[in-house]
Amino acid sequence: MTFSSCTDDLNVTPKDDDEFLSETFFEDPASYKQVLAKLYAILYVGGNDGDGTPDIAGLGGDFSSYLRLLFVSQEFTTDEAVIAWADGTLPTFNTQLWSPENEFLAGTFSRAFYHISVANEFLRQTTDEKLTARGVDANLKAEIATFRAEARFLRAFSYYNLMDLFGNVPITTENDPVGFFYPVQKSRAEVFAFIESELKDLDNSLAPSKTNEYGRVDKTAAKFLLAKVYLNAKVYTGVERNNEAAALTNEIITSSGYTFANVPYRYLFSADNDKNGAQSEVIFPVISDGNAIRVVGGGMSFIMHASIGGSMDAASRGMDGGWQGIRTRREFVNLFPDETATADKRGTFYTDGQSKDITNVGTFTDGYAVTKYINKNADGSAAQRLDVPDIDFPMFRLTDAYLMYAEATLRGATGGNINTALGYINQIRTRANAAQINAAQLTLDFILDERGRELYWECHRRTDLIRFGKFTGGSKLWQWKGGSINGTATESYRDLMPIPARNIQANPTLQQNTGYFNL
Template identity: 80%
Template structure:
């Protein structure tokens, strides 16, 4: 069986059986099929090609919010995955950007939709619908992965007479589904702390899953990712856009680096060791201009050599006008910017950055550091009014134009892939783990990795004496901004809440103010607790 992964029409699939309510993860997701035309699990899986299509649906959930792209509850057959949440607003990638970037120094948004402004100021509450969307999206992905695993047991495959070759392929699919489930658990653990764990072994249907401690979720994810090393595809042997053994090592390295936050225990030795293995893998640092990594053809212009886990965007194949990269690029265009020069059909006058982040670069013109790509014409450095797009420098990191200047496929939906995991991050994680005392790291090697990154950026080289934690936090910002890492990074460095690092509108004041430490964790959404009253709210909310 050979199906091109990128062009499977996964946005048309709603692969849910009548026995698959998906309420088992949170008890609050009304996502059962709405009519007899929906695919039913047992019937659907009689087709040998169905297994890869369901896997594609799992990957698609990282980008799109429902059937046929964004999903539209008002249009039959185009339902959003999660009842009560528009498919554009419940796009996984869009929600990760909202929760990881807006509460930090890297981004701010002008829009006043619902409780969105509270994410700019770290003033959110359990009633925040965007936090509910994030919790629900991750939970939905977990439930879908669980059902796929239920439908691909040896017993099920034997009953359907699946061939030996297809069984072998399905074994790899199952490993990828388990990875994607682990990825969602990491996001839930990181954002919300104590959350339930459900697997394919749990009963199908409505029940109240037991809330686990953050340390228990960590241990579960750690066990899963270690076990997957035996069943995932070898490095670089899978189709572009699908994960392999190196992606599992990367996610494991990430949670080890954050282990002190999640469990109270440092795991820097393990983080440095895994980063060394990742760096020595077939994935290689891309010796191309930095902007190539964020151009419309970043899947083929050389940048892809360092993409361990890209979230695929395709203007023709993936019809998501409000989610994924369409949101990230559209929302960053406004003021006097020319949307056509960005390869887009218009701007949404939304996201910019704050002056404290601009100050991390030697200048705002990308002269001393090519990564400092800000649009300043007509933009004020100070954000006097959050709702005014021209207050705050605009960010031009992502573009829907090919790196050679040619046009992308279309202007309403971009082709630019999102680099969820890439080698440069492994370089910086190795350096950080080493500075934090990892005996498995080497300072000289760490300096070499950091300078490789800075040389590509046209920035000056550093020495071992420069490699402090404060420098590394700033360097992570310069290299990885708007890649959905900043909130997690700031928490790990003790700079997210409190008063040790202040930026405009933190805490709700123009010059910024200290915020309460309990906000290092997001609140469990009120609707989630209403659906599962056994859940306990995080302290402070």
């Protein structure tokens, strides 16, 4: 691994628009689950051969991992993380000074739409008409019906990320023509309505809660994503939907079958978090497996390798080495009562040889390192490999539903109960060995801080800060926000990312977001 810019990997262009799955591929009955597996794998790997040939041309398979790109946009842009590397325009995420020419944003946009295109083609190839024509038997047809529901959920998940990051984006479905055409850009409110309709309808076709195999989504995942959409509805549409958010999170908490993991907090982020008790609260994991998923540069492998450096012993983190990239900022450290995880077990920082202040973003030892994730089993035994971790990334987990319920209640949800919300918050804090709070302390500001303490490095922070009005502007500052060592206010239009210039070149009907200009 080198830390200079890999220019060939950063020349992002979408692959051939006419390249779709072949009809003949589906003549094999096993192919249907293989494509479903591809839809899940896209969240972790950059291409069919892992870090090698990428699904989207121009951005290397390591850089173009969905989870890696999501981490870049949701974490490096906030107080929770900073990256030392100087690859291309990557440093602009640290400072909120990105532009439409940012190749990583182009990769994020293209990666999500590639995910959508694979889902659409799968749905085209699995209609009753096509299945009957191929002689698919009734049992497989029933199984494929569930596969189709999962494909629609994963498509909705990508549309959610596009709506959250870029606002106004095109909508394409299986009903659109195959081949080259310019899909029509929709308003953020229209994308919101499409996602809402899809997720509500999926309650009729996804597997019942807790009945699907581990790693595949069920009805609760759709309800969880819909709750997130509703909680952020004021940002997306200008209309609050806190009542719906509270109702859905209450349903998830009380009747989904997912249960709060009464294990030490660190178990949730260990190599065996699929079986050490943590799995009881993970609603939607992105699976990692050191032997089955040989990806060094994507997913959790990126998060683990890049967060090790300085005097850290990589072997103690269960890894074969560090890339000296990701740390956190002093303002995030200050959310915890101490820097030693004594009064709150969640605040796990590596400080030996690290300064709390970040004088030079490019120096790994400037800023505390984070040791939340570890590629060792909860009992301390070794994971399968040192080069690729076994840690499953917890995209959705029940604890977040507790926090969403409390926030929606504080925001005035008529069905929310403040005492119930307080109980949920104190249950979370009990697991962390943190002090209990009382009703007077349960404020929206507290919720934002508690979401940081509980969910950091789980790809929620940018969205959370925007919902609270603290992502841009000057009401909340952190080191290097706006390019200043102590932070400075940034323009409010940066609550939305720009539509990437390269994607506008590919589809000239796309309109740029307010405040941004293409070169």
